Amino acid sequence: MGPLPRTLELFYDVLSPYSWLCFEVLCRYQKIWNVKLQLQPTLIAGIMKDSGSLSAMRFLTAVNMETPEMLEKVSRELWMRVWSRDEDISEPQSILAAAEKAGLSAEQAQGLLGMISTAEVKKRLMEVTEVACKYGAFGLPVTVAHVDGQTHMLFGSDRMELLAYLLGEKWMGPVPPALNARL
Structure with missing residues (x-):
């Protein structure tokens, strides 16, 4: 029998550059650590x-509610706009530009943008934020590791070595060798 399934939840906001660091590292390691x-x-x-x-x-x-498979790409593009290119992410046209650059069609992006003022989206964002708070979040990023029936909350983007230890995995730095060879 193989190891128990392991799940990592990453609570993040694209306004947080530390969330971005954590996001990129966890996206790189998800297959390596099989989480x-x-x-x-x-x-x-x-x-x-x-x-x-x-x-x-x-x-x-x-995006998470309607096209979750695009969440990683759209999140990354919003971070690139605000933290790499010093571009706006609060105006509708900026959000649409990021979404389209991430691969959503103009029609999909416009439809999703139309959802941001709905009660359903507002409620979902509030619920996820409340879940993070219940885990003990006092800032972002927060990674919640579900391992062997236990829950571990880690705050910050500098806890990857500890996360690797909790998962019984090896930490190989922010750019693991397998990814580094492809770059």
């Missing part, structure tokens, strides 16, 4: 009471 990574867009303002990414996080919540 199921569940991306959880979370409103940092709900935790820290001040942000500016409400529209972007609602948009990511809509």
Whole structure:
């Protein structure tokens, strides 16, 4: 019998550069460590009471609800806009540009953007934020590891060595050799 299934939940907000670091590392390691990574867009303002990414996080919540297979790409593109290219992520046109660059059609992106003011999306984002708070979140990123029937909450992007230990895996740095060879 193989190892018990292991799930990692990453609670993040694209306004957090530390969330971005954690996001990229966990996306790289999910196959190497054979874990199921569940991306959880979370409103940092709900935790820290001040942000500016409400529209972007609602948009990511809509993406997660309607086209979860695109969540990684759209999240990454929003981070690239705000933290790599110093571009806006709060205006509708900026969000649409990021979504289209990530691979969503203009029609899909517009439909998802139309969802950000719905009660369903607002409720889902609030629920996910509340879940993060129940785990003990006081900022983002928060990674929650479900291993051997136990739950472990880790705060910050600098806890990868500890996460590897919890998973019984080897930490090989932010760019593991298998990925490094492809770059």
